[in-house]
Amino acid sequence: MPRRGKKYKEAIAKIDRLKLYELEEAIEIAKNTAYAKFDETVDAAIKLGVDPRHADQMVRGSVTLPHGTGKQVKVLVFAKGDKAKEAQEAGADYVGDSDLVSKIQGGWFDFDKVVATPDMMAEVGKLGKVLGPRGLMPNPKVGTVTNDVKKVVTDLKAGMIQYRVDKAGIVHAPVGKKSFETKKLVENFMVLLESLVKAKPASAKGQYIRSITISTTMGPGVKVDQQKAVALI
Known part of the structure; x- marks a missing residue:
């Protein structure tokens, strides 16, 4: 004890x-x-x-x-093109694709939540062993694998x-x-x-x-x- x-x-x-x-x-x-x-x-x-x-x-x-929650949440979004722009406009702290995958593989974890569009999951899947144990892996069951990145980013920021x-x-x-x-x-x-x-x-x-x-x-x-x-x- x-x-x-x-x-x-x-x-x-x-x-x-x-x-x-x-x-x-x-x-x-x-x-x-x-x-x-x-x-x-x-x-x-x-x-x-x-x-x-x-x-x-x-x-x-x-x-x-x-x-x-009373906490300032840092949101990272894996997205490309219009969806990346949408995430930025919604207030995401970090937006990118393969560049962010490489950065995280290098040991960077300065974020609290991760969102990904479905077309990015093949790339994001490479991070399963490092994001999974931290509870950060995007998952459609909790709404973090989505094409509606604007809503999810807004909701995460709101609590x-x-x-x-x-x-x-x-x-x-x-x-x-x-x-x-x-x-x-x-x-x-x-x-x-x-x-x-x-x-x-x-x-x-x-x-x-x-x-x-x-x-x-x-x-x-x-x-x-x-x-x-x-x-x-």
Whole structure:
């Protein structure tokens, strides 16, 4: 077990570890127990009743948070011709084709999201081994392989996040910053939760939303009453 510092122990002492809090209260507690000097990200960890080992129970997708994430996102787009121009006009930070492939192969990763037009995927596929482990590989299932680069770049800049269930059946996703009003964090979270509910695999049996925990970057987790949260959708 990792050793915890004094500030973390003081923060966790303010939380009833056995209680399931209502969503708004959980977010308030998470904000109030955040102790880092920087504006911590508020994260959600949602345990799903799925077995990710089975392809038909893999949950992944994307959703645009109404109030954004509070983070400035650097978007890279692989495109040519008119689509490249479209990406630039939409505010993409980097736009190119084979030149960017070579640059990334050389170890450059100064970007947060990657978008590609379908005709570029043969080239982008060469980067699978380096982009894949970083969660940056464009994928049509989350909308980052598309000809509508203008919309996707705009959405990413506005706060679109991508999520994917991990091996333990948990989806981890940011819902904003500690400095956000609690109401905005609640609204962001509910958009994420609704997206996850809609993405429920047909093969998933039993209780789907098993547990919800809210935390900040450095702070302890606060358990949410998942049944009451789902009822708010």
